[in-house]
Amino acid sequence: AQSVTQLDSQVPVFEEAPVELRCNYSSSVSVYLFWYVQYPNQGLQLLLKYLSGSTLVKGINGFEAEFNKSQTSFHLRKPSVHISDTAEYFCAVSAETGNQFYFGTGTSLTVIP
Amino acid sequence: NAGVTQTPKFQVLKTGQSMTLQCAQDMNHEYMSWYRQDPGMGLRLIHYSVGAGITDQGEVPNGYNVSRSTTEDFPLRLLSAAPSQTSVYFCASSPRQGAHGYTFGSGTRLTVV
Numbered sequence: 440a441q442s443v444t445q446l447d448s449q450v451p452v453f454e455e456a457p458v459e460l461r462c463n464y465s466s467s468v469s470v471y472l473f474w475y476v477q478y479p480n481q482g483l484q485l486l487l488k489y490l491s492g493s494t495l496v497k498g499i500n501g502f503e504a505e506f507n508k509s510q511t512s513f514h515l516r517k518p519s520v521h522i523s524d525t526a527e528y529f530c531a532v533s534a535e536t537g538n539q540f541y542f543g544t545g546t547s548l549t550v551i552p
Numbered sequence: 553n554a555g556v557t558q559t560p561k562f563q564v565l566k567t568g569q570s571m572t573l574q575c576a577q578d579m580n581h582e583y584m585s586w587y588r589q590d591p592g593m594g595l596r597l598i599h600y601s602v603g604a605g606i607t608d609q610g611e612v613p614n615g616y617n618v619s620r621s622t623t624e625d626f627p628l629r630l631l632s633a634a635p636s637q638t639s640v641y642f643c644a645s646s647p648r649q650g651a652h653g654y655t656f657g658s659g660t661r662l663t664v665v
Contacts, residue, residue: 448592473653482556482642482656483595490651529594531653539610540654542587544594 441466441532445543452520453551460515460546462530472513473531473540474504483529489513500524525550554578558643558657565633565664573628573660575643581655583646584626588612588639589659595642601626602648633664 446461464470471490475483487498494506504515513530530543559574577584585600597610601620615637617629626645630637640661644654 445594471651471653475654475656480659482658483644483654484656485653488651488653535651539597539600540585542595544592 441468441470441534441537441541443530443532443541443543445530445546447546448544449547449549451549451551454522455519457518458516458520458524458548460528460530460548462513462515462543464511464513464530464532466511466532466534468537469535471533471535472504472506473533474498474502474513474515475529475531475542476500477527477529477545479526486515486528520548520550522550522552524548556643556645556655556657558641558660560660561658563660563662565630565662567633567635567664569633571630571633573630573641573643573662575626575628575657576624577626577643577645577655578624579645579647579655580623581645582623582648584620585610585644585654586616586618586626586628587642587644588637589642590639598628598641630662635664638662638664 442465444463452458473488474486477483489496489506497503528546533540556577582603586598587595596612599618601607643657646652
């Protein structure tokens with residue numbers, strides 16, 4: 440089975456500052472990796488995903504993530520955050536041949552004006 | 553282009569009552585699943601289905617029942633509601649496992665008193 444650890448439950452950051460949300464995963468097989476965003480009182484939306492190839496993945500709203508196989512990490516970054524980025528962010532993993540997604544416990548990003 | 557539709561959006565139940573949370577998708581996705589979201593615990597898989605007529609248990613299946621008679625619909629039944637089932641429930645679908653990621657519904661907020 441796979442598992443995901445999101446190292447920070449809450450991340451406050453000032454507007455226009457950079458941010459990194461950390462995600463580590465565990466798996467004995469090859470995986471796909473995902474980041475989702477959840478705005479208040481809404482469902483989850485896919486931000487970006489890593490399937491194969493280039494380890495730097497770009498997503499919507501200016502976010503990007505880097506897959507590091509040796510570190511088993513998939514950290515999410517944005518060079519300059521906006522108030523509208525305030526949300527809950529979830530990292531998820533799926534085995535390439537599996538039936539299930541495994542989610543982390545989420546990181547609450549709060550952007551401070 | 554409805555995507556994944558969940559009904560109802562809000563529900564209050566008394567302990568011991570039963571009810572069905574509805575989920576429908578119009579994208580012809582094979583794979584559907586139900587998650588519950590609780591503070592500090594992320595999303596936990598309740599049940600999932602890889603196609604019509606096929607269902608399986610996830611991480612927290614006790615107290616819930618599912619069926620998948622059509623590709624489009626995947627209802628979740630609470631057999632005898634308990635306060636521990638107070639949560640936000642999300643239905644999600646995917647063309648197949650792995651690479652595509654999920655499309656999520658907007659959620660059902662359930663309170664059991």
